[in-house]
Amino acid sequence: MKKLPLYLTVGVLVVVGLAFILYKVMVLGFPLRPEGESSVWTVQARFTVDGHTRPVKAILQILSSPPGFTVLDENFVSRGFGLTIVEEAGAREAQWAIRRAAGRQTFYYQAVVTPELIGARGPSAPTGLDNERLEEPYATAAEAVVAQVRAQSADVSTFTAELLRHLNDPEPDENTALFLAAGRSLGQRVEIAVSLLETGGISARAAYGLYLEEGERHAQFSPVLEVWDGDSWLWFSPETGEEGLPENVLIWWDGDKPLIDVVGGSNPEVEISTWRNTVDALQLAERRADARQSRIMDLSLLRLPLQIQAVYQILLLVPIGAFIMVLLRNVIGVKTFGTFMPVLVALAFRETRLVAGLVLFVLVVALGVGLRFLLDRLRLLLVPRLAAVLILVVLCLLTVSILSHQLGLETGLSVALFPLVILTIAIERMSIVWEEVGPAEAIQQGLGTLAVAALAYLIMSLSHVEYLVFVFPEILLLLLAAVLLLGRYSGYRLLEFVRFRALGADDA
Amino acid sequence: MLEVRRRLRERGVLGINRRNSAYVRLWNPRRLYPLVDDKLRTKELAIASGMPVPELYAVVTAQHDVRGLRKALADREQFVVKPAHGSGGNGILIIIGRRGELYLKSSGAVMDWAELDHHISNALSGLYSLGGQRDRVLVEYFVQSEPELEKISYRGVPDIRLIVYRGFPAMAMIRLPTHLSDGKANLHLGAVGVGIDLSQGVTLQGVQGTEVVVLHPDTGNCLEGLEIPHWDQILKLAAECFDMTGLGYLGVDLVIDQKHGPLILELNARPGLAIQIANGTGLHSRLELIDEHADTSDSLEERIAFARQHFAA
Known part of the structure; x- marks a missing residue:
């Protein structure tokens, strides 16, 4: 009676099932409730x-695994230009080229991005320091400057913060001032910081971020x-020296290349919009x-043809339903007729709806059992008798449908959706139990079957339940x-x- | 609810789940089931082991045997028709007399040959067997009730059920047919179960359904304090059934015939739990006692002595 193998199996099932579910929810953002909506950002560069x-x-320059975001989709539009996408050292650029172009040319680059949930993959590691001597x-x-800043800092993070503080000082010391003399715009300060950091042996580069704002037509890079x-x-924000990237900042590109570059054209302009x-x-x-090229979608039901999905x-x-059955039994x-008949009846209820289903089921089974007793007098052998009951069931269904249609009760028509064989077996079982054990037991088992079926139906018809098992079939492992x-x-x-109440009584 | 659960546990009441998982599954290997699920095989096995059983008149294995059967039964006044795979008494037909071509059922109803033929055909086609597979039908001697027990049964013959655990008789009851059960000794049909003190073979309280009863509902005779005849032999036969089948958790059904004494009727690999209500005590504690204290290499006599010593009322 060792229970260890059982617990091990259960443990493995639970861990695997939960791991899949958690991965899907936390990392891929599968919604736990149906009809969930989330927002994505579209960024567009219009380049003329x-x-x-x-x-x-x-x-x-185009998006290349921006930190904190996943690029879901990218589109490139131009008229007659050939497009090449070049990836180099973690940077990506789109190159449109044509042999002859006259007049104003327009290119569009559009990307759909969504914030990454967990496990963000930032840009790749730097290739090495620029050994360009100043x-x-x-x-x-x-x-x-580097010596001074190093003396006042402990690690890369504090070094950078201190360096930025130096650069942002309204009254810089003379060494720093020498660099700032050429100009102290934000972009220039970042460039200075990069070269000073590299002097200090730290890899650094400028990156250009976009504040994602709804309906922005002329977005600026910071x-x-x-x-x-x-x-x-x-x-680091070059302005404040604060570390960290605000959530709504999308790094568009980094490095020292300009956003746009044109050979053979003039008057280039770029307009960035976000929505x-x-x-x-x-x-x-x-x-x-x-x-994310996650293999998990290869295993997903959502990739099956629609009719198979249905x-x-x-x-x-x-x-x-089977699980509910195990619990109840x-x-x-x-007590129920057969082991899984209630589940099958519950499935049939899905077609007919509960109340109509219950009424029709009771009606047809009662009618069938009555007819079955009449048939019994004819002393038929088992298989022909089953076939006869089957035929009678069809006739019963037909009668109920026609009558209810005449009476204007359209729900009665749905009786035809009950699987015939289930009804036939229910009738047969019920009559045998009735005959062998007695009406009380037959009715008890019949009611048990209906109660379990109704409960199973109610739970199975919750749209949330349906959604969950469909999107997370791993739940079956937990079940x-x-x-x-x-x-x-x-x-x-x-x-x-x-x-056993007689045995459990107080005075026994 | 928890209170009831606690009391049931205290009294060692065995539930279906535990019976199945801890006893039936553990002690009754699947391959031995056919020995007891097929009444014909049980009978053949018992005969081969020299155990007393009701005499077998005929076996029907196919529809065309039915005609021959009519001839074989021509001079039998009383007989019992049983499907070999029937469970819980399903499909058992008891004929207690004849009037020419009419057969008198134990319930008092009358049936003709065509109806009997139909009943047998149904049984052959598997109507009463668990899986609905084709079945065989036994026709056997109708046991004559011991007069002593006649007082507390209605029409049919009472049978004695013993639970034998690893060769030790653990609990016993006698099942008395009632009007409600149509003269059959099956509890779920409405027969009365009466617990038996294992050491003395004396009846205890009765139970019908789940209710405790003191008097037989039809004859009105007191159920308690009745001495079961041939008790020694009954215990011995029941315990021997373990050696015969190898099933560790076994229900043995016996009847006491006026002429032949105790006869083994059938065996059950998943005996029911109502016996506990009839005895007013739990089975689980007795099974545990056997597991803990009994020496299972004991001889038949030692096993019976153990049961008699420990399982008095």
Whole structure:
């Protein structure tokens, strides 16, 4: 009676099931409730350039795994230009080229992004330091600034913060002032910071972030200082020196390349717009999984043809019904006809709705049992008798449908949706129990069957339940674990308290 | 609710789940089931082991045997028709007399040959067997009730059920047919179960359904304090059934015939739990006692002595 293998199996099932579910919910953002919606951002660059009947090549820096975001979709639009996407050292650029272009040319780059949930993959590690030596007197000044900043800091993060404080000082010391003399715009300060950091042996680069705002037509980039601390990238606002990237900032590109570059054209202009769209949360999760190239979607039901999906939508509910069945039979002790008939009846209720289903089921079974007793007098052998009952059931269904139609009760028509065989077996079982054990037992078992079927139906028809098992079929692993545990349940059944009440009485 | 549960536990009442998981599954290997599920095989096994059983008149294995059966039964006034795989008394037909071509059922109803034929055909086609598979039908001697027991039964013959655990008789009851049960000794049909003191073979309280009864509902005779005849032999036969089948958790059904004494009627690998109500005590504590204290290598006599010593009322 060792229970260890059982507990191990159950443990494995629970862990695997939960792991899948948690991964889908936490990482891929599968919604736990149906009809969930979430928002995604669309960013668009509209890039125009004048052509002069010469070859034109237009280059645009585009998104490359921006930290904190997943790129779900990208679109490139141009008229007649050939498109090449070049990826190099963690940067991506789109190159549109044509042999002859005359007049104003327009290119569109559009990307749909969504905030990453967990497990953000930032940009890749830096390739190495730029060993470009600064000219004098900058080299000496840089050494001095770096030495001073290093003395006042402990690690990469505090070093950078201190350096930015120096650069942002309205009255900088003379070494710093030397760098700022050329200009102290935000972009220039970031450039200075990058070269000073590299002098200090720290990889750094400028990055250009976009504040995502609804309906923004002329979005501006804000430069951000990107610093490698040996393990991961850190972001600093050059303005305040604060570390960290605000949630709504999308890093568009980084490095020292300009956003746009044109060969053979003139008057280039770029206009950035951002807007928000609402999408179905489930679809979003799927797209996110795709963007992450997660293999999990290969195993998803959502990838099956629609008609197969419809079948599984019902099929996946059967285990729920079976689980309820196990609970009611082994823990409560309800008696039913057959082991799984209630589940089948519950499935039939899905077609007819509960009340109509119950009424029609009772009606047809009662009629059938009555006719079955009449048939019994003819002394038929088992198989022909079953066939006869089957035929009678069809006739009963037909009668009920026609009568209810005549009476204007359209729900009665749905009786035809009851699976014939279920009705036939129910009638046969009921008459046998009736004959062998007595009407009381037959009615008790019949009521038990209906009660279990009704309960199973009510639970199976919750749209939330249906949704959950469909989107997270891993729930079946949890159900399996529960059923395995119940399979070793050796305690009393609830109704045994009633059965053995003579033994459980106070005075016994 | 918890209070009831606690009391049931205290009194060692065995529930279905525990019976199945801790006893039936553990002690009754699946491969031995056919020995007891098929009444014909049980009978053949018992005969081979020299155990007393009701005499077998005929076996019907196919529809065309039914015609021959009519001839075989031509001079039998009384007989019992049983499907080999019937469970819980389903499909058992008792004929207690004949009037020419009419057969008198134990319930008092009358049936003709065509009806009997139909009944047998149904049984053959598996109507009464658990899985609905084709079945065989036994026709056997109709046991004549011991006059002593006649007083507390209605029409049919009472039978004695013993639970034998690993060769030790653990609990016993006698099942008395009632008007409600149509003269059959099956509790769920409405027969009365009466517990038996294992050491003395004396009846205790009765139970019908789940209710305790003191008097037989039809004859009005007191159920308690009745001495079961041939008790020694009954205990011995029951315990021997374990050696015969190898089933560790076994229900043994016996009848006491006026002429032949105790006869083994059938065996059950999943005996019911109502016996506990009839005895007013739990079975679980007795099974645990056997597990803990009994030496299962004991001889038949030692096992019976153990049961008699420990399982008095």
